[in-house]
Amino acid sequence: xxxxxxxxxxxxxxxxxxxxxxxxxxxxxxxxxxxxxxxxxxxxxxxxxxxxxxxxxxxxxxxxxxxxxxxxxxxxxxxxxxxxxxxxxxxxxxxxxxxxxxxxxxxxxxxxxxxxxxxxxxxxxxxxxxxxxxxxxxxxxxxxxxxxxxxxxxxxxxxxxxxxxxxxxxxxxxxxxxxxxxxxxxxxxxxxxxxxxxxxxxxxxxxxxxxxxxxxxxxxxxxxxxxxxxxxxxxxxxxxxxxxxxxxxxxxxxxxxxxxxxxxxxxxxxxxxxxxxxxxxxxx
Amino acid sequence: xxxxxxxxxxxxxxxxxxxxxxxxxxxxxxxxxxxxxxxxxxxxxxxxxxxxxxxxxxxxxxxxxxxxxxxxxxxxxxxxxxxxxxxxxxxxxxxxxxxxxxxxxxxxxxxxxxxxxxxxxxxxxxxxxxxxxxxxxxxxxxxxxxxxxxxxxxxxxxxxxxxxxxxxxxxxxxxxxxxxxxxxxxxxxxxxxxxxxxxxxxxxxxxxxxxxxxxxxxxxxxxxxxxxxxxxxxxxxxxxxxxxxxxxxxxxxxxxxxxxxxxxxxxxxxxxxxxxxxxxxxxxxxxxxxxxxxxxxxxxxxxxxxxxxxxxxxxxxxxxxxxxxxxxxxxxxxxxxxxxxxxxxxxxxxxxxxxxxxxxxxxxxxxxxxxxxxxxxxxxxxxxxxxxxxxxxxxxxxxxxxxxxxxxxxxxxxxxxxxxxxxxxxxxxxxxxxxxxxxxxxxxxxxxxxxxxxxxxxxxxxxxxxxxxxxxxxxxxxxxxxxxxxxxxxxxxxxxxx
Numbered sequence: 001x002x003x004x005x006x007x008x009x010x011x012x013x014x015x016x017x018x019x020x021x022x023x024x025x026x027x028x029x030x031x032x033x034x035x036x037x038x039x040x041x042x043x044x045x046x047x048x049x050x051x052x053x054x055x056x057x058x059x060x061x062x063x064x065x066x067x068x069x070x071x072x073x074x075x076x077x078x079x080x081x082x083x084x085x086x087x088x089x090x091x092x093x094x095x096x097x098x099x100x101x102x103x104x105x106x107x108x109x110x111x112x113x114x115x116x117x118x119x120x121x122x123x124x125x126x127x128x129x130x131x132x133x134x135x136x137x138x139x140x141x142x143x144x145x146x147x148x149x150x151x152x153x154x155x156x157x158x159x160x161x162x163x164x165x166x167x168x169x170x171x172x173x174x175x176x177x178x179x180x181x182x183x184x185x186x187x188x189x190x191x192x193x194x195x196x197x198x199x200x201x202x203x204x205x206x207x208x209x210x211x212x213x214x215x216x217x218x219x220x221x222x223x224x225x226x227x228x229x230x231x232x233x234x235x236x237x238x239x240x241x242x243x244x245x246x247x248x249x250x251x252x253x254x255x256x257x258x259x260x261x262x263x264x265x266x267x268x269x270x271x272x273x274x275x276x277x278x279x280x281x282x283x284x
Numbered sequence: 285x286x287x288x289x290x291x292x293x294x295x296x297x298x299x300x301x302x303x304x305x306x307x308x309x310x311x312x313x314x315x316x317x318x319x320x321x322x323x324x325x326x327x328x329x330x331x332x333x334x335x336x337x338x339x340x341x342x343x344x345x346x347x348x349x350x351x352x353x354x355x356x357x358x359x360x361x362x363x364x365x366x367x368x369x370x371x372x373x374x375x376x377x378x379x380x381x382x383x384x385x386x387x388x389x390x391x392x393x394x395x396x397x398x399x400x401x402x403x404x405x406x407x408x409x410x411x412x413x414x415x416x417x418x419x420x421x422x423x424x425x426x427x428x429x430x431x432x433x434x435x436x437x438x439x440x441x442x443x444x445x446x447x448x449x450x451x452x453x454x455x456x457x458x459x460x461x462x463x464x465x466x467x468x469x470x471x472x473x474x475x476x477x478x479x480x481x482x483x484x485x486x487x488x489x490x491x492x493x494x495x496x497x498x499x500x501x502x503x504x505x506x507x508x509x510x511x512x513x514x515x516x517x518x519x520x521x522x523x524x525x526x527x528x529x530x531x532x533x534x535x536x537x538x539x540x541x542x543x544x545x546x547x548x549x550x551x552x553x554x555x556x557x558x559x560x561x562x563x564x565x566x567x568x569x570x571x572x573x574x575x576x577x578x579x580x581x582x583x584x585x586x587x588x589x590x591x592x593x594x595x596x597x598x599x600x601x602x603x604x605x606x607x608x609x610x611x612x613x614x615x616x617x618x619x620x621x622x623x624x625x626x627x628x629x630x631x632x633x634x635x636x637x638x639x640x641x642x643x644x645x646x647x648x649x650x651x652x653x654x655x656x657x658x659x660x661x662x663x664x665x666x667x668x669x670x671x672x673x674x675x676x677x678x679x680x681x682x683x684x685x686x687x688x689x690x691x692x693x694x695x696x697x698x699x700x701x702x703x704x705x706x707x708x709x710x711x712x713x714x715x716x717x718x719x720x721x722x723x724x725x726x727x728x729x730x731x732x733x734x735x736x737x738x739x740x741x742x743x744x745x746x747x748x749x750x751x752x753x754x755x756x757x758x759x760x761x762x763x764x765x766x767x768x769x770x771x772x773x774x775x776x777x778x779x780x781x782x
């Protein structure tokens with residue numbers, strides 16, 4: 001009896017291992033394909049076989065040296081600058097808004113929270129064109145500050161997760177500090193923030209990663225000004241029909257180069273994500 | 285009833301219980317929503333009434349300085365020792381007057397017609413035709429809206445000014461000292477700290493989210509389409525005509541037919557995308573977290589790494605891999621299977637492809653999000669099931685799935701709404717292809733409503749239709765979210781935790 005139980009458990013484990021292995025391969029193989037073919041020497045967009053025949057570093061080299069049509073290093077720098085600035089502004093907005101909503105009690109607080117939630121439900125693309133004309137009126141179109149504004153201005157609306165986190169910090173702390181004569185400003189900087197590392201790291205990383213992945217806003221704001229493209233927009237452009245034949249391998253290697261730092265950041269963030277979000281979300 | 289009690293019921297009663305629960309909650313929830321809306325307007329009315337009463341009471345009972353504050357802002361504060369505050373109010377008034385005189389008023393005047401003079405050509409002094417720029421309806425609408433918003437803000441500042449003046453007067457009469465500017469400023473770091481914290485984000489959101497949003501909502505009530513593109517042409521208010529067009533079905537390629545077709549597909553897509561990811565992710569998470577399975581981190585990383593790579597990369601890559609001459613078809617060729625045209629074949633193939641690829645994208649998210657909850661399922665439930673001889677499959681459908689549905693309904697609704705708005709997957713994978721239905725207006729057969737909205741805006745300049753579609757999508761999403769979230773436990777019992 002016990003033996004057959006063990007046997008059936010063994011079989012079910014083996015089945016699970018097989019399923020996980022097969023699915024794992026399916027999940028990772030497109031990425032492996034991306035990596036391998038970014039080193040491919042021969043062919044254009046596709047080759048009629050699975051594995052490349054010759055490997056070379058030429059695609060990567062061309063990305064950084066042949067900048068006449070596609071200036072990849074410049075895009076990379078653009079994206080980095082935009083990401084840093086929008087990350088600073090976004091993080092501050094998110095933390096300030098969620099602190100106010102979570103720890104401070106004032107008139108019409110509920111109303112503000114509800115308005116924030118409702119605004120978040122409009123499809124984002126609806127405002128694109130209006131945003132474009134607004135930026136044009138400010139003479140900011142085709143510039144990098146416009147991108148920073150777009151990515152960070154609405155950040156305050158994403159207060160839900162960090163508000164949930166702040167809600168879990170006992171209010172007794174605030175009260176004790178108030179009795180000791182601390183102002184709310186001091187409570188925020190000296191008590192709440194030092195206790196909120198997971199949610200701060202989570203917010204910083206998500207807002208830093210954002211600009212690396214978006215190309216829709218860039219397409220609208222930058223138009224044909226290629227010098228100010230970001231990496232995502234530029235790479236997307238490389239896959240357009242007119243450039244594809246010549247530049248597809250560069251697209252592959254360019255993607256690998258963006259994907260590596262983002263992946264590292266993301267895997268780092270994952271722990272904080274679990275810590276911060278579950279702490280903020282336990283109330284269900 | 286707790287979950288364990290619920291599980292002990294026979295199947296028929298479970299269904300009855302669920303239905304009963306659903307229908308007994310539904311009227312309550314709907315009622316709560318409507319009463320919340322009613323309450324909102326009631327409170328709004330009360331606030332306005334009280335504001336008006338106080339406003340005129342102060343005007344009637346205030347002394348001279350207070351009365352002058354009703355015309356010269358800040359006068360009451362200025363003359364009673366609050367120089368800084370008084371000057372700030374005065375500066376606001378002067379800035380507003382300058383803004384209106386130089387800029388705002390001109391646009392506000394044309395707001396009702398959105399401009400009357402079209403850009404046209406005239407014979408200049410030298411006999412050659414010159415182009416005379418006319419009104420720009422788009423700018424009139426944009427700046428008109430901006431001016432209205434600014435006016436509302438200034439109005440609030442104005443009312444606050446009368447109140448501050450009157451308070452000063454009362455304090456003087458009671459023989460108390462008025463707080464200095466510095467004292468009032470330091471209050472912004474303590475008692476009024478919420479003002480400090482919220483003003484910058486609210487300002488940013490007002491200018492770059494709310495203003496464009498109001499602008500686009502207004503666009504839905506104009507005829508701003510590809511035949512009325514500013515600045516060359518004028519457009520004007522047309523009331524509900526755009527919405528009527530979206531619902532009107534006629535011959536040939538038309539918006540009504542497109543909207544109905546796309547709405548149907550959007551719902552189907554959202555249902556499939558949500559549930560395939562949900563169930564698939566849960567099964568995988570269970571497998572990875574089974575006690576006897578080793579290398580848990582390895583397995584999890586294998587799946588999660590696909591989230592880490594930026595989505596536009598993976599989706600463009602998938603698009604390439606699934607082309608007619610892509611690597612998937614090459615592998616199928618090795619296996620002796622005829623090549624499949626994933627995106628340009630039949631509607632059904634393309635739609636299934638999109639849903640399957642979406643699983644590849646979305647399942648890792650579910651693994652990440654459900655792992656914690658899965659660990660919380662009481663172990664004794666499984667134990668008793670095992671003693672009764674239930675197979676893992678039975679356990680999944682009898683314990684895991686019902687438990688998860690019990691706990692994660694809000695999360696499901698959230699991802700359903702997310703999928704209705706899931707632009708990236710559709711646009712980057714198929715761009716809406718295949719385009720074989722000639723009756724669709726500027727859309728393909730895998731387009732969902734938001735990608736149609738995007739195409740209408742960017743490729744066709746049909747701004748009014750796009751705005752109307754956006755509003756309709758918003759109504760659906762907002763209703764769904766309101767029913768589940770605002771009335772869910774977390775928002776009602778907010779204070780309970782602290």
